[in-house]
Amino acid sequence: MKRPWAGQVEKPPEEHIPRHDSRNPLCPGNTRANGEVNPDYESTFLFENDFPALQPDAPDPGSDQHPLFQSKAARGVCKVMCFHPWSDVTLPLMNKQEVVKVINKWAELVEELGITYPWVQIFENKGAMMGCSNPHPHCQVWASNFLPNEPALSDRCQRAYYQKHGEPLLLQYAKQEAEKKERVVVESSDWLVVVPYWATWPYQTLLLPRQHVLRINDLTTEEREGLADIMKRLLTKYDNLFDISFPYSMGWHGAPTGPNLKEDNSHWQLHAHYYPPLLRSATVKKFMVGYEMLAQEQRDLTPEQAAEKLRNLPEEHYKTREN
Amino acid sequence: MKRPWAGQVEKPPEEHIPRHDSRNPLCPGNTRANGEVNPDYESTFLFENDFPALQPDAPDPGSDQHPLFQSKAARGVCKVMCFHPWSDVTLPLMNKQEVVKVINKWAELVEELGITYPWVQIFENKGAMMGCSNPHPHCQVWASNFLPNEPALSDRCQRAYYQKHGEPLLLQYAKQEAEKKERVVVESSDWLVVVPYWATWPYQTLLLPRQHVLRINDLTTEEREGLADIMKRLLTKYDNLFDISFPYSMGWHGAPTGPNLKEDNSHWQLHAHYYPPLLRSATVKKFMVGYEMLAQEQRDLTPEQAAEKLRNLPEEHYKTREN
Ligand SMILES: O=P(O)(O)O[C@H]1O[C@H](CO)[C@@H](O)[C@H](O)[C@H]1O
Ligand SMILES: O=P(O)(O)O[C@H]1O[C@H](CO)[C@@H](O)[C@H](O)[C@H]1O
Numbered sequence: 001m002k003r004p005w006a007g008q009v010e011k012p013p014e015e016h017i018p019r020h021d022s023r024n025p026l027c028p029g030n031t032r033a034n035g036e037v038n039p040d041y042e043s044t045f046l047f048e049n050d051f052p053a054l055q056p057d058a059p060d061p062g063s064d065q066h067p068l069f070q071s072k073a074a075r076g077v078c079k080v081m082c083f084h085p086w087s088d089v090t091l092p093l094m095n096k097q098e099v100v101k102v103i104n105k106w107a108e109l110v111e112e113l114g115i116t117y118p119w120v121q122i123f124e125n126k127g128a129m130m131g132c133s134n135p136h137p138h139c140q141v142w143a144s145n146f147l148p149n150e151p152a153l154s155d156r157c158q159r160a161y162y163q164k165h166g167e168p169l170l171l172q173y174a175k176q177e178a179e180k181k182e183r184v185v186v187e188s189s190d191w192l193v194v195v196p197y198w199a200t201w202p203y204q205t206l207l208l209p210r211q212h213v214l215r216i217n218d219l220t221t222e223e224r225e226g227l228a229d230i231m232k233r234l235l236t237k238y239d240n241l242f243d244i245s246f247p248y249s250m251g252w253h254g255a256p257t258g259p260n261l262k263e264d265n266s267h268w269q270l271h272a273h274y275y276p277p278l279l280r281s282a283t284v285k286k287f288m289v290g291y292e293m294l295a296q297e298q299r300d301l302t303p304e305q306a307a308e309k310l311r312n313l314p315e316e317h318y319k320t321r322e323n
Numbered sequence: 324m325k326r327p328w329a330g331q332v333e334k335p336p337e338e339h340i341p342r343h344d345s346r347n348p349l350c351p352g353n354t355r356a357n358g359e360v361n362p363d364y365e366s367t368f369l370f371e372n373d374f375p376a377l378q379p380d381a382p383d384p385g386s387d388q389h390p391l392f393q394s395k396a397a398r399g400v401c402k403v404m405c406f407h408p409w410s411d412v413t414l415p416l417m418n419k420q421e422v423v424k425v426i427n428k429w430a431e432l433v434e435e436l437g438i439t440y441p442w443v444q445i446f447e448n449k450g451a452m453m454g455c456s457n458p459h460p461h462c463q464v465w466a467s468n469f470l471p472n473e474p475a476l477s478d479r480c481q482r483a484y485y486q487k488h489g490e491p492l493l494l495q496y497a498k499q500e501a502e503k504k505e506r507v508v509v510e511s512s513d514w515l516v517v518v519p520y521w522a523t524w525p526y527q528t529l530l531l532p533r534q535h536v537l538r539i540n541d542l543t544t545e546e547r548e549g550l551a552d553i554m555k556r557l558l559t560k561y562d563n564l565f566d567i568s569f570p571y572s573m574g575w576h577g578a579p580t581g582p583n584l585k586e587d588n589s590h591w592q593l594h595a596h597y598y599p600p601l602l603r604s605a606t607v608k609k610f611m612v613g614y615e616m617l618a619q620e621q622r623d624l625t626p627e628q629a630a631e632k633l634r635n636l637p638e639e640h641y642k643t644r645e646n
Contacts, residue, residue, distance in 0.1 A: 053621050
């Protein structure tokens with residue numbers, strides 16, 4: 001972090017977004033690429049991605065006999081979910097009940113798509129810096145007929161720990177962090193947010209329930225209210241870090257579904273990862289390049305430094321603060 | 324690839340770079356951050372990174388008893404190596420003998436640092452888009468007292484294949500690709516460049532010798548000449564793809580060194596990875612975000628499409644072409 005930065009500078013996020021833009025395909029009442037007209041929705045709104053990366057009927061690639069050339073069809077569905085009818089709000093600026101509606105919709109989707117699909121990935125790319133091409137508050141949900149690499153690794157590690165220690169890894173981890181305190185960002189009776197011990201992105205965080213919860217649809221009404229609260233607190237701090245609408249990719253990991261619903265998944269603990277790209281300021285990001293791509297992640301901040309910085313930020317959003 | 328792009332657009336790389344800039348710390352004769360003056364070098368030039376991420380005397384983090392909180396000191400050295408005294412050239416624009424000098428220096432470094440360090444990572448971040456903050460042609464060399472994650476995984480997979488099939492994985496792979504042809508970009512009697520079967524970055528390539536070679540310092544004089552040739556051919560095609568100085572991160576992987584020099588490393592095959600960020604044009608990159616970070620890479624192009632595109636590009640550089 002001591003080196004002077006003479007490299008690429010990003011455009012800061014757009015601060016003045018119109019509440020409704022008649023050309024934006026995510027706004028209520030507008031027409032999308034496929035000719036469909038959005039309803040005048042008042043809360044969340046879900047539709048099929050008009051350019052899906054996964055399709056239920058993807059053709060089989062055919063098999064090559066050679067062990068080094070093996071492929072399989074990746075099948076699934078891709079949905080887009082708007083959080084709110086207005087383009088000029090984000091989760092921390094929405095009220096708690098509006099955020100609860102988002103959480104309820106997430107739970108519903110995991111419940112429904114999880115009947116058939118082994119993995120339902122809910123993720124949000126926020127900000128142009130994160131490849132997001134639409135400022136309207138939204139996330140995506142991709143369900144697949146296979147367990148993708150990241151959750152497969154997570155499953156393996158959580159299972160190994162559980163077999164050895166008889167306790168879910170992330171439950172034990174949360175207990176330790178809540179005691180140590182040095183990496184805690186925000187906490188409540190039900191939830192904990194830490195900059196994880198292994199963080200590689202500068203302000204990466206991990207959001208965890210304190211009770212043992214397998215999947216987002218297992219959360220009680222109370223836990224959902226608590227989740228809305230803690231998300232608003234975390235995201236407000238993120239926005240306050242550089243006084244901008246903070247870019248990130250985030251997503252939920254919970255126990256696998258589909259055929260796995262019949263298996264014992266006690267080793268799993270529901271959690272969300274937040275991966276923000278910024279390092280030095282609103283315009284200078286961390287580049288995960290060179291050594292990181294070829295060898296291993298290199299940390300620019302310690303998790304303790306990042307957690308302290310986030311912890312000390314106000315919980316009132318810079319946009320609603322007076323003065 | 325069918326979706327319209329309304330997202331972030333990058334600044335195209337700077338095309339007019341002065342040959343010598345008195346404020347650039349990488350140019351001959353200039354003073355660096357630590358007060359040292361660069362010699363009037365005429366070919367390659369090597370120096371210690373003034374802001375090293377790895378240091379030989381990094382303190383021990385001390386150990387925590389808990390199995391989830393384990394750290395170890397990462398020790399090593401970070402060097403910077405200039406390819407040429409001029410800021411306005413890049414490898415494809417340098418002549419073959421100048422590129423051979425770069426290769427010889429790489430070999431020398433692996434030889435020397437490899438006496439003590441188990442891993443010597445040579446890598447080049449090229450272009451502001453890849454976090455490179457200096458246009459002068461250069462790479463970095465980080466040697467570490469541990470085997471980093473990526474090479475550790477590569478070691479594991481090559482070893483498992485060798486144990487099962489009695490032949491180095493990447494040697495068999497190169498033979499298969501040379502026969503199949505559909506993913507080949509350029510080839511010569513000694514070298515092969517393919518868009519690998521598993522490519523995730525749009526124009527990712529893998530550069531491989533055709534003979535069994537463990538490390539870059541094992542290359543014969545002839546193989547080094549051949550390597551200079553094939554690198555110039557590949558990088559010229561890269562620049563010709565969008566008529567810009569093509570950004571990428573690249574790096575070499577060879578058999579581990581240090582204590583591993585005494586072990587049998589027959590399962591290893593030397594190779595270089597090229598990871599370029601651009602997808603659609605000189606200004607629209609592939610965003611490895613959301614689903615990629617949380618679940619698994621999602622390909623926008625097939626490796627066969629990318630290879631065909633690169634294969635069909637001229638081998639004369641757009642900057643030296645007449646018309
Ligand atoms: O060493 P540099 O060029 O200052 O820094 C660049 O390369 C490093 C090694 O790949 C990365 O960790 C940095 O994020 C990147 O900006
Ligand atoms: O689906 P979008 O928003 O068009 O696209 C964005 O998210 C996808 C899923 O994370 C990525 O694969 C794309 O690279 C990114 O630009």
